Amino acid sequence: MRAHPAGPRHAEVLPASHLGGPAGDLNALDPGIWPAGATRVDGVLHLGGVDVRDLAAEFGTPAIVLDERDFRARARGYAEAFTGGDVFYAGKAFLSRGVARWVAEEGLHLDVCTGGELTVALTAGFPPERIALHGNNKSTAELRRAVEAGIGRVVIDSFVEIVRLAEIAQQAGTTVQVLIRVTVGVEAHTHEYIATAHEDQKFGFSLSGGEAAEAVARVLRQPGLELVGLHSHIGSQIFDTSGFEVSAHRLVGLLRQIRDEHDVELPEIDLGGGLGIAYVTGDTPIEIDAVAKELRRIVETECSTAGLALPRIAVEPGRAIVGPAGVTLYEVGTVKPVDTGSGTRTYVSVDGGMSDNLRTALYDAEYTCVLASRASTAPPMLARVVGRHCESGDVVVKDVWLPSDTVPGDLLAVAATGAYCRSMASNYNHTPRPPVVAVADGTGKVLVRRETEDDLMRLDVG
Ligand SMILES: Cc1ncc(COP(=O)(O)O)c(C=O)c1O
Numbered sequence: 001m002r003a004h005p006a007g008p009r010h011a012e013v014l015p016a017s018h019l020g021g022p023a024g025d026l027n028a029l030d031p032g033i034w035p036a037g038a039t040r041v042d043g044v045l046h047l048g049g050v051d052v053r054d055l056a057a058e059f060g061t062p063a064i065v066l067d068e069r070d071f072r073a074r075a076r077g078y079a080e081a082f083t084g085g086d087v088f089y090a091g092k093a094f095l096s097r098g099v100a101r102w103v104a105e106e107g108l109h110l111d112v113c114t115g116g117e118l119t120v121a122l123t124a125g126f127p128p129e130r131i132a133l134h135g136n137n138k139s140t141a142e143l144r145r146a147v148e149a150g151i152g153r154v155v156i157d158s159f160v161e162i163v164r165l166a167e168i169a170q171q172a173g174t175t176v177q178v179l180i181r182v183t184v185g186v187e188a189h190t191h192e193y194i195a196t197a198h199e200d201q202k203f204g205f206s207l208s209g210g211e212a213a214e215a216v217a218r219v220l221r222q223p224g225l226e227l228v229g230l231h232s233h234i235g236s237q238i239f240d241t242s243g244f245e246v247s248a249h250r251l252v253g254l255l256r257q258i259r260d261e262h263d264v265e266l267p268e269i270d271l272g273g274g275l276g277i278a279y280v281t282g283d284t285p286i287e288i289d290a291v292a293k294e295l296r297r298i299v300e301t302e303c304s305t306a307g308l309a310l311p312r313i314a315v316e317p318g319r320a321i322v323g324p325a326g327v328t329l330y331e332v333g334t335v336k337p338v339d340t341g342s343g344t345r346t347y348v349s350v351d352g353g354m355s356d357n358l359r360t361a362l363y364d365a366e367y368t369c370v371l372a373s374r375a376s377t378a379p380p381m382l383a384r385v386v387g388r389h390c391e392s393g394d395v396v397v398k399d400v401w402l403p404s405d406t407v408p409g410d411l412l413a414v415a416a417t418g419a420y421c422r423s424m425a426s427n428y429n430h431t432p433r434p435p436v437v438a439v440a441d442g443t444g445k446v447l448v449r450r451e452t453e454d455d456l457m458r459l460d461v462g
C-alpha cells in the first residue's frame with residue numbers, strides 16, 4: 001500500500017513510513033481501482049447494484065464477485081481500440097463458460113493455454129476459429145483435440161511441437177494456421193523492461209540464438225502447417241509501451257529476414273498481453289486507446305522502415321480486462337493486536353487466504369482493502385489481512401489501514417482480484433475453492449459454484 005488515510009493516528013499503530021502519502025478517507029473507493037459499479041449506499045459497499053451483505057448471505061464468503069458491466073466495457077474498449085486487429089482475451093486470468101460467452105458476445109477472440117481452458121471455451125460454444133492455443137508443452141492429445149475442433153491458431157513453442165502438430169494436421173487431412181512464439185530478449189514488468197542479448201526461459205524460440213529463424217524455416221517446410229505470423233509476450237503488469245517498442249522492432253526485423261530469405265511476407269504480428277492495472281492508489285495504468293495507438297504507430301514505423309506491408313496486429317490482454325472487474329468478499333473471523341516491539345500490528349484473519357489469492361505470497365502483490373459491510377468513523381489502525389491457512393506467509397493484504405473498530409463478522413472487500421486469483425486458487429488445507437458470482441443491475445448470479453468438502457472427498461478414492 002502506498003497511501004494512508006487521514007484522521008488521528010490510532011494509539012496502537014506501527015509507524016509505517018512505507019505507507020506514507022496523501023491522506024484519504026477509509027471509506028473512500030478509488031474509482032481507478034474499484035469496478036465501475038462499486039458504490040457505498042448508507043456506508044455499505046454495493047457491487048453491480050447489490051448490497052455486499054446480501055451477496056454474503058446468499059453466496060457465502062469468501063466469494064469472488066465479478067462486475068459484468070465493468071468486464072464487458074473493458075472488453076469492448078479493447079475491441080474498439082484495436083479495430084482492424086484482433087484482441088484475444090487471455091483465459092488464464094480467469095475463465096468460465098459464462099465469461100467465455102461475454103468474451104464472444106463482445107467480439108473478442110480467446111487465448112487458451114491448456115486442454116482444460118479449451119474445454120471450457122468449446123463447451124461454452126465459443127467459436128473455435130476465434131481461439132488460439134498456447135503452451136510450452138502441449139500434449140499430443142491437446143493438439144489433436146484443438147485441430148479436430150478447428151481452432152483458429154496454434155502458437156508453436158518448440159521444435160518438438162512443429163513435428164507433433166504437423167503429423168496431427170496431416171492425419172486429420174487439414175492445414176493448421178500457426179504463429180511462432182519468439183523470445184525477443186525483452187522482459188517487462190510494471191515500469192521497467194530489460195532487453196538482453198539472450199534469454200533463459202522455457203517459452204518460445206530465441207531470436208538472438210537463431211532458433212526463431214530456424215523454426216520459421218522448419219514450419220515453412222511442413223505441408224500441414226501454414227505460418228501466418230510471429231508472436232511475442234514480454235511480461236505482465238506493464239505500465240508503459242517501451243518494452244513493446246523493442247519487441248515490435250525485433251519481431252519486424254525477423255519478418256524482414258523471412259521475406260528476404262523465404263520470399264514470404266507474414267500477415268500477422270501478435271504482441272501478447274501484459275498491460276497493467278491499478279491495485280493500489282498511485283498505480284497508473286495506460287489508457288487502452290493510447291496503448292492501441294502507440295502499438296500501431298510502433299508497428300507501422302518499423303514496417304515502413306523495413307519496406308513491409310502492415311501486418312494485422314493482435315494482442316492478448318487478460319488482467320487488464322478481468323482484473324479490475326473482480327472484488328473478493330471475506331468475513332472477518334478474528335482480530336488480534338500483536339506487539340511487534342516497535343508498535344502494534346493488528347492481524348485481521350479472514351475466512352479465505354492464499355488458497356483464493358496466492359499473489360501476495362507469490363509475488364509480494366499489493367492490494368486495496370476496505371471494510372465493506374458498514375462505514376466507520378473509527379480512527380485507522382495498521383492492519384495485516386491474513387488468511388486461515390497453516391502458513392505464516394498466508395497474507396492477503398500485507399499493510400492496510402482499516403478502521404480500528406473492525407470486528408469479527410464484518411465483511412472486508414479486496415479490490416482488483418478478478419485476474420489470477422480464482423484461476424490460481426488451490427485446495428490447500430483441504431479448503432474448497434470459492435465461487436465466482438457475476439453482478440449486474442442489482443442481481444447476483446453464480447458463474448462458478450463454491451466447491452464443497454464433498455467435492456474434495458469424491459477425489460479421495462483410497
Ligand atoms: C502468452 C501470454 N499471453 C497473454 C498473457 C496475459 O497476460 P496479462 O494477463 O498480463 O495481460 C500471458 C500471461 O502473462 C501470456 O503468457
Ligand SMILES: N[C@@H](CCCC[NH3+])C(=O)O
Pocket residue numbers: 092236237359419420
Ligand atoms: N499469474 C501472474 C501473471 C503471469 C501470467 C501468465 N503468463 C499474476 O498473477 O500476476
